Amino acid sequence: MEYAKKMRPSPRKVLCVVMYFASAAFICFITRGIYLRFDYKRVIFPAAEPLVCNRNRSVHRRPPGTESKTEISDVFIGVKTTRKYHSSRLQLILDTWYSLAPEEIYFFTDVDDSSLQEKTNGHIVNTGCGQGYAMPILCCKLSIIISMFHETGKRWLCHVDDDNYLNVPNLVNLLRQYDHNQDHYIGRESLPKPKVVVDSAIRKEVQFWFATGGAGVCYSRALISKMMIYASKENFQKTCARIGQPDDVTIGFIVESLLNRTLTKVCTLNSHLQTMADIPVGEQKKQVTFGYDLKDLRLKGVNVINMTAVVNDDPTRLKSFHCTFFRGYGNCPEIIPEPPPAN
Template sequence: MINTNCSSSHSRKALCCKMSVEFDTFIESNKKWFCHFDDDNYVNVPRLVRFLGDYSPMEDWYLGKTSIQAPLEITNKDKVSQKVKFWFATGGAGFCLSRALALKMMPVASGGKFISTGEKIRLPDDVTMGYIIEHLLRKPLTVVEQFHSHLEPMKFIRREILEDQISFSYSKNKDEWNVVKIEGFDVKYDPNRFLSLHCYLFPRFTFCPR
C-alpha cells in the first residue's frame, strides 16, 4: 500500500493526483506493465497475466475498454482554440499500458505533470490518460472486450465465459443491483456477488461454500 497524500475525495483533481502517483510509482519500478483498476472492480489476476503475455511490453500498447459510443470531443484551449477527438479507456473497467508507451508519456505525465495536464483540459484521470495517449502521442486504444465496467449490464455476461473475462464491476441504482448473475453466497452477505464470483473461479479457497 502506498499513501498518495492526495485528497480522498472523488474530485477531478484528487483523481488525477492519485493517477499521477500511480504512474510515477510504475516508472520508478522495473515492471513491464502498468494496470489500473477502480476499487469497484473484481480482477481475475491470473487471467490478466495470461492475457498480457500475448503482448510485448517493449511495444506501445494502450489496452482497455471505452464507456462511450463515439470518440470524446473537447475544445483544446492551448495556443489556438481547436476541437480534438480521442478515445479513452474507462477506469471503471480498468486499463493497461506497456512500459514502452509509459516511457514516451513521461514528458507530459511524470513528476506531477499528469495533474497539470488534467487541469489544462479539466477532465478526470482516465480521460486525461486517453488525451495524452491518443491525442498527444497518437497511439490508438486497443479495445479489450474482457474488461467490464458498471456502465454495462453485468447480468448478460454468460456463465460459460466467466473464466475468460478479466475484470468485473457492479453498481447499485436505488434498490436494483447491476451485478454478475452467479449463485453462491446469500445476497445479504454478498450483494455485489464478488465473493460468489471468486469462489466460482477459484473454488479451492476454504471460505467457499461446499
C-alpha cells in the first residue's frame, strides 16, 4: 500500500501532463490549416474536402493509396483570353492566383505581347486564331490548348477563361480524387437539361451534357488521348462545324455522344452564369473557381462575390479574396486588414 501511494502521481503532475498534450493538440490543429509557404513549389495542399456534387452517374474514383498523389506540377492550366483584356483581366490574374502556379499556367491569346511574355516567363501563346468570340475562333483556341497539353507528360488538362479566379490548392485536391489513367471530364453544366443538337454526319438529333467553359473544365490524360481524333488542332474546327456549336458544347458532344463517356458535375466550379453573391461567405474558401461580370445585364449591375474590399481598386473583390487567404502570393499590400466576420 505504501509503495502504491508513492507511485501514484500527484494531481499537479497529472494537470501538467494534460496541459502538455492539450497544447500539443492545439498547435497541430492550428498548423494543419496553414498550407502556404513563400515558395509556390512548396505549397502544402490540405486534405481534400468533398468537392463533387450533383453527380448523377457513376465515375471511376481513385482507390486510396494506389498511386502517387497528383501535384500541381502534374497539371497543365490554359487560360483563354484576347488582346482586349490583356491590361485588365489578365493583369488581375497576374496580381492574384497566377502566383500560385506560374510554371503550370499558359495564356492563349490572339496577338504577340512582349510585356506579358516577360511577366510570364514566355507563357503567352499567340494562337493565330483571330480576335473575337466567333465559333471558329473559340474552337481554334481550345484545339491549340488541347494539342499543346497532349505533347506534355502531365496528368491533367484544365482550362479557364480570363474572367475566372482559380483556387489552385482546391483544384489539386479535386483532381486527387480521380485517376488520370481513367476517362474523366470534370466541369459544371450550364443548362438544367441535356443539350440537343443535330449531328450533321448522321442527320439525327443527339443530346448530351456539356461543361460550360466559363466555369473551368478539366480532363484526364486518358480521356484527352481518346479525344484527339476529334479535338486536335487539325480536327476540332471540323467537329464544331459538324454540330454548329462553340467549343465547350462541342467538347460535350465529343465526350458523351462520340466517346460514350460522362460529365462529372462539380458545383464548386463557378462562372458568371451563377450569381456570385449567392455563394455563402463561409463557403467561398471551398470553391475551385469564381467568375465575375462588372456589367451583368441579368442583375443590372455587378456580379461579384460577397466580400468586403480590403484592398484599393478592387471592383471584382477577387484581389481582396486572394490577399486575405493567400498572403505572400501575388501583388498584395503588406498589411491587409482582417475582413469583418460573416453575418
